[in-house]
Amino acid sequence: MSGNVLIGPPKLTRFERARIAGARALQVSLGAPILVELPAKMSDPIDIALAEIKAGILPMTIRRTLPDGSHQDIALAELS
Secondary structure (H helix, E strand, O other): OOOOOOOOOOOOOHHHHHHHHHHHHHHHHOOOOOOOOOOOOOOOHHHHHHHHHHHOOOOOEEEEEOOOOOEEEEEHHHOO
């Protein structure tokens, strides 16, 4: 993990956000522990995943790849 973002924008793109939300929602629906405090009536896995993304606490890494094959792994916490 590097300290600065060299490839792509310094924040999550809408495509990365959708991919992470989908992957995390699947994990939650299969019984993974929820990492944020939720309101009493929130139970949809997608809403839970989006709340976790917004909180910035997911221990995930984004890999951004250039056409020449070079890449950068960026911790989700580094992207605003």
